[in-house]
Amino acid sequence: MKPVSYKKAVTFSYDDGVSQDIRLVKIFHQYGMKATFNLNTGIQTEESRFAINGMPVHRMNQADGLVRLYQEHEIAIHGLTHASPTGLDRKELAQEFQQDAWNIERIYGAYPTGMAYAYGNYDDTVIAYLQEIGIQYGRTVESSYGFDLPEDPMRLRPTCHHGDERLFALAEEFLAAEPGAEDEPMLFYIWGHSYEFDVDDNWDRIETLCQMLGGREDIFYGTNAQCLGLMP
Secondary structure: OOOOHHHHHEEEEOOOOOOOHHHHOOOOOHHHOOEEEEEOOOOOOOEEEEEOOOOOEEEEEOOOOOOHOOOOOOEEEEOOOOOOOOOOHHHHHHHHHHHHHHHHHHHHOOOOEEOOHHHHOHHHHHHHHHHOOOOOEEEEOOOOOOOOOOOOOOHHHOEEOOOOHHHHHHHHHHHHOOOOOOOOOOEEEEEEEOOHHHHHOOOHHHHHHHHHOOOOOOOOOOOOHHHHOOOO
């Protein structure tokens, strides 16, 4: 990674391209947040449905304004069909990840910089292949509960999930910190799935968090790649 210019930064990562992203993006825009959305371009259609705790969830059609919806944010790989990456042979890795990357470049106008591992699964073989095709970071689902930039961006641990019981305590800790001139930059990295706000009936949670974090001159608000110093 290149050195970053900020002292403190906030970024978000959301998976699967589901319809609740529309509401989430509006909240992000209201409070000046930036995020990375991890899409499955091979099944990015409203017909791709599943249920969480009995509640139906569906992805959105790529042709229905997704370029405009996500235009101020980053699009990253989440696998062509959301297959678990581990155990795939080289041909299957190419289909799942290289094809997803090419689709993202064709549809959204830029080759992806990073990805989020489906089901949080990854290993050295997966990472080596992703690096071969130009992927520079991979987000896991393992919470760091800290604000350090990752030593290994391909095994990037977020600070925490948005539903974590420690979320607001971590936000307060982050806001109270005052890095000195020699201190390492701090990154508050939150991830999740936007459908979880409907499942848990707690949209107020993300609004409260964004209200806490937003509008501060000492914080940089960027996509994952921007906050990692991998793109402007």
